[in-house]
Amino acid sequence: MTSPQLPADGKLVRSQGVTAPLGFRAAGIAAGIKASGKPDLALVFNEGPEYAAAGVFTSNQVKAAPVLWSQQVLKTGRLRAVVLNSGGANACTGPGGFQDTHATAEKLAEALSNWGTETGAGEIAVCSTGLIGDRLPMDKLLPGITEIVHEMAGGLSGGADAAHAIMTTDTVPKEAAFHAEGKWNVGGMAKGAGMLAPSLATMLVVLTTDAVATPEQLDAALRKATKYTFDRLDVDGSCSTNDTVLLLANGASEVTPTQDELEAAVFAVCDDLAAQLMADAEGVTKRVEITVTGAATEDEALTVARAVARDSLVKTALFGSDPNWGRVLAAVGIAPVTLDPNRIAVSFNGNPVCVDSVGAPGAREVDLSGEDIAVLIELNVGDGEAMVRTTDLSHDYVEENSAYSS
Amino acid sequence: MTSPQLPADGKLVRSQGVTAPLGFRAAGIAAGIKASGKPDLALVFNEGPEYAAAGVFTSNQVKAAPVLWSQQVLKTGRLRAVVLNSGGANACTGPGGFQDTHATAEKLAEALSNWGTETGAGEIAVCSTGLIGDRLPMDKLLPGITEIVHEMAGGLSGGADAAHAIMTTDTVPKEAAFHAEGKWNVGGMAKGAGMLAPSLATMLVVLTTDAVATPEQLDAALRKATKYTFDRLDVDGSCSTNDTVLLLANGASEVTPTQDELEAAVFAVCDDLAAQLMADAEGVTKRVEITVTGAATEDEALTVARAVARDSLVKTALFGSDPNWGRVLAAVGIAPVTLDPNRIAVSFNGNPVCVDSVGAPGAREVDLSGEDIAVLIELNVGDGEAMVRTTDLSHDYVEENSAYSS
Numbered sequence: 001m002t003s004p005q006l007p008a009d010g011k012l013v014r015s016q017g018v019t020a021p022l023g024f025r026a027a028g029i030a031a032g033i034k035a036s037g038k039p040d041l042a043l044v045f046n047e048g049p050e051y052a053a054a055g056v057f058t059s060n061q062v063k064a065a066p067v068l069w070s071q072q073v074l075k076t077g078r079l080r081a082v083v084l085n086s087g088g089a090n091a092c093t094g095p096g097g098f099q100d101t102h103a104t105a106e107k108l109a110e111a112l113s114n115w116g117t118e119t120g121a122g123e124i125a126v127c128s129t130g131l132i133g134d135r136l137p138m139d140k141l142l143p144g145i146t147e148i149v150h151e152m153a154g155g156l157s158g159g160a161d162a163a164h165a166i167m168t169t170d171t172v173p174k175e176a177a178f179h180a181e182g183k184w185n186v187g188g189m190a191k192g193a194g195m196l197a198p199s200l201a202t203m204l205v206v207l208t209t210d211a212v213a214t215p216e217q218l219d220a221a222l223r224k225a226t227k228y229t230f231d232r233l234d235v236d237g238s239c240s241t242n243d244t245v246l247l248l249a250n251g252a253s254e255v256t257p258t259q260d261e262l263e264a265a266v267f268a269v270c271d272d273l274a275a276q277l278m279a280d281a282e283g284v285t286k287r288v289e290i291t292v293t294g295a296a297t298e299d300e301a302l303t304v305a306r307a308v309a310r311d312s313l314v315k316t317a318l319f320g321s322d323p324n325w326g327r328v329l330a331a332v333g334i335a336p337v338t339l340d341p342n343r344i345a346v347s348f349n350g351n352p353v354c355v356d357s358v359g360a361p362g363a364r365e366v367d368l369s370g371e372d373i374a375v376l377i378e379l380n381v382g383d384g385e386a387m388v389r390t391t392d393l394s395h396d397y398v399e400e401n402s403a404y405s406s
Numbered sequence: 407m408t409s410p411q412l413p414a415d416g417k418l419v420r421s422q423g424v425t426a427p428l429g430f431r432a433a434g435i436a437a438g439i440k441a442s443g444k445p446d447l448a449l450v451f452n453e454g455p456e457y458a459a460a461g462v463f464t465s466n467q468v469k470a471a472p473v474l475w476s477q478q479v480l481k482t483g484r485l486r487a488v489v490l491n492s493g494g495a496n497a498c499t500g501p502g503g504f505q506d507t508h509a510t511a512e513k514l515a516e517a518l519s520n521w522g523t524e525t526g527a528g529e530i531a532v533c534s535t536g537l538i539g540d541r542l543p544m545d546k547l548l549p550g551i552t553e554i555v556h557e558m559a560g561g562l563s564g565g566a567d568a569a570h571a572i573m574t575t576d577t578v579p580k581e582a583a584f585h586a587e588g589k590w591n592v593g594g595m596a597k598g599a600g601m602l603a604p605s606l607a608t609m610l611v612v613l614t615t616d617a618v619a620t621p622e623q624l625d626a627a628l629r630k631a632t633k634y635t636f637d638r639l640d641v642d643g644s645c646s647t648n649d650t651v652l653l654l655a656n657g658a659s660e661v662t663p664t665q666d667e668l669e670a671a672v673f674a675v676c677d678d679l680a681a682q683l684m685a686d687a688e689g690v691t692k693r694v695e696i697t698v699t700g701a702a703t704e705d706e707a708l709t710v711a712r713a714v715a716r717d718s719l720v721k722t723a724l725f726g727s728d729p730n731w732g733r734v735l736a737a738v739g740i741a742p743v744t745l746d747p748n749r750i751a752v753s754f755n756g757n758p759v760c761v762d763s764v765g766a767p768g769a770r771e772v773d774l775s776g777e778d779i780a781v782l783i784e785l786n787v788g789d790g791e792a793m794v795r796t797t798d799l800s801h802d803y804v805e806e807n808s809a810y811s812s
Contacts (some may be wrong), residue, residue, distance in 0.1 A: 059740075060736060060739035060740055061738075061739040061740075061741075061745045061747050062735050062736060062738065062739030062745075062747045062750070062763065063739075063747065089732075091732065091735075091736075092732055092735055092760065092763050092764055092765065093764060094748075094762070094763070094764040131732065132732025132733070132735065132736060133731065133732040133735075133760070133765040133769070134765070240736060241732075241735070241736050241739065312718070312799075312803075316803070316804050316808045317808065319804065319808045320808030322808065325539065326495075326497065326498055326537065326538025326539040326647075327538070329468050329497075329498055329538065329539075329647070330466060330497075330538060330646060330647050332467075333466035333467040333468030333469075333647060334465075334466055334467075335467075339467045339468075341467050341468045341469065342500075344468070354498065354539070356500070357468065357498050357500070358498055358499060358500040358539075359498065359539040359540070363539070393718075393804060394804065395801055395804050395805070397718075397722070397804075398722050398725065398799060398800065398801050398803075398804055399801070402722045402723065402725045402726030402728065
């Protein structure tokens with residue numbers, strides 16, 4: 001599998017999100033789940049005529065109740081709605097927590113049915129984000145479900161409100177939409193970055209499209225896009241209990257794109273959302289792209305890129321704008337891959353700092369004071385390539401993730 | 407393989423190091439390798455009558471020149487001396503760097519032979535620690551070799567000087583010695599902690615014993631001891647290009663301990679030095695022991711303990727004295743091992759905070775304000791156990807490892 005290509009035609013915008021495609025509504029409200037009173041409940045609703053859907057979930061073995069629920073629901077390949085809450089992860093909450101998720105879906109099904117859209121709980125995905133280990137305040141959440149359906153019913157588009165309501169320590173909402181030659185569309189919203197937030201968790205992404213597509217086509221497009229975007233955004237190696245990426249399609253445009261076109265459009269939106277997540281990661285002062293070329297295989301290139309992206313000594317050096325290529329080589333050497341330890345080359349922002357595993361002239365003087373740092377590592381053993389996005393390791397990261405800040 | 411037992415008899419002291427056993431001399435001087443003028447050259451010399459030796463080296467595929475040299479030399483199972491320098495790692499320095507290591511050993515062989523002890527370069531191990539990527543100042547180092555042999559010749563014991571001269575950002579020298587019922591002895595010195603130092607690297611350990619033992623017996627004892635001590639000291643998951651642990655035996659006590667006795671004594675010294683390394687790790691404000699029980703195998707217990715020990719979110723929470731057990735569960739869930747996600751139990755300093763993967767009453771009020779934190783994770787799937795020592799992730803870690811401090 002190679003990386004999907006960006007679409008040849010069409011237009012990507014950040015001013016629109018999940019309601020950019022035809023036939024999707026959304027809303028976001030403050031239901032009182034967060035003590036701060038900020039928005040904490042979001043809804044994305046598919047008006048049809050089709051209800052195809054696919055999802056990708058956390059690889060963590062410890063999965064939150066809403067993940068277990070949504071995985072189960074998605075076996076049908078159908079979704080009418082997604083309800084998302086911030087202010088609590090509903091993870092490590094036992095059977096009671098699962099019942100809370102079930103009750104949330106039941107309540108939404110009832111509210112939607114009352115509104116005139118006959119819906120079952122089994123057509124509703126649930127996502128949660130926040131502190132692990134506490135039960136959700138159902139006395140706030142359930143009335144909020146009724147309210148948010150009313151809110152959604154009142155307006156045609158609440159995509160921006162929904163994107164706001166899923167924020168935890170995000171400083172800005174993340175939305176993107178791709179308009180395929182004005183004929184069909186893909187929209188999306190996202191929150192979080194890996195598992196970065198203080199005492200909080202989770203990357204949540206909801207994507208929508210008005211293209212005509214089967215659940216199998218959506219699944220293939222979603223897996224391919226996430227593999228090359230969200231899966232390669234590696235801020236601290238953590239993978240939360242709640243990570244969820246959903247893609248809903250309703251066919252409202254009556255356009256049936258080819259699989260390649262669908263994959264390209266979904267990839268474009270995911271790629272842009274991933275870049276937005278990196279830029280807003282907590283404590284970030286540098287946006288870093290680690291590219292590895294010349295590995296034995298693509299998988300080995302990815303292993304090396306991740307090893308470097310997760311290395312605390314590399315990340316603190318980048319925070320200090322220090323072109324410390326020796327730490328990069330040490331991190332590469334730990335990776336369990338085929339290496340020729342004498343033929344590694346490294347460049348920072350296009351400046352060679354290490355050739356054949358030995359320092360290049362002027363390497364210690366390379367200027368890394370800007371916000372963007374591109375690290376290129378050439379292994380010289382094969383043709384495998386991969387890129388991982390990461391950030392530096394800063395004082396703010398420590399501050400925001402230690403209890404002092406909470 | 408199970409963990410070696412601590413010796414039933416005998417005495418462990420921290421006031422003595424590599425010269426505690428009979429027939430070992432040592433010295434430490436300032437040769438001018440460090441710009442600061444601090445001590446930077448150390449020598450450990452075996453007076454015989456035997457010269458058995460064993461070594462354990464970094465698993466990093468990118469190995470420094472002195473590691474490549476010492477691995478080669480140790481194939482004979484014999485060592486007469488170890489020369490160690492701080493102020494430069496001599497890693498990623500190409501063939502020229504290897505020639506520098508060779509020249510260092512040749513120079514020491516010549517100086518020792520001039521002193522009346524016929525020695526070949528092939529009987530000398532070399533260790534280096536410092537910044538990766540720069541050549542060593544041989545115009546300072548080679549005259550220093552002559553000087554340190556004179557220094558050693560002048561006194562019977564320079565163990566403490568040697569322990570000082572290998573320090574980089576260590577704040578205290580690390581020495582330990584075990585006296586086996588007053589009959590035979592094991593001594594040791596160490597520097598570093600994983601790969602923690604700013605722009606620097608390396609854990610270096612030299613152990614000596616006056617017991618009678620073959621290279622094979624030493625090798626077995628050393629591998630067993632390091633596996634359960636230095637290998638399980640995991641500050642940031644980094645493994646330097648220069649890590650070296652050497653054990654030299656001269657039989658001067660004329661005592662031949664059993665293999666169990668030898669292993670117990672070597673383990674005792676390594677265990678104590680590992681604890682000293684953890685306590686002096688840069689930026690440490692908490693000493694943390696992660697113990698995993700009930701894993702399917704010992705290896706899986708170790709995998710889980712390492713995953714938790716390396717998790718930035720767990721480490722920042724511990725820095726903040728925050729009993730955030732949810733992050734521990736999330737870190738456990740990432741480990742590629744057999745888990746029952748609903749049966750994990752966690753305690754902090756003996757206080758249960760999570761039972762059957764759900765929070766225990768009072769979990770958020772557990773006091774972790776002290777310097778020592780014991781994390782116990784019970785997986786409830788088997789009998790495998792393992793313990794890893796680590797530290798918190800603090801502001802000082804970021805400060806000392808970013809270029810701002812250098």
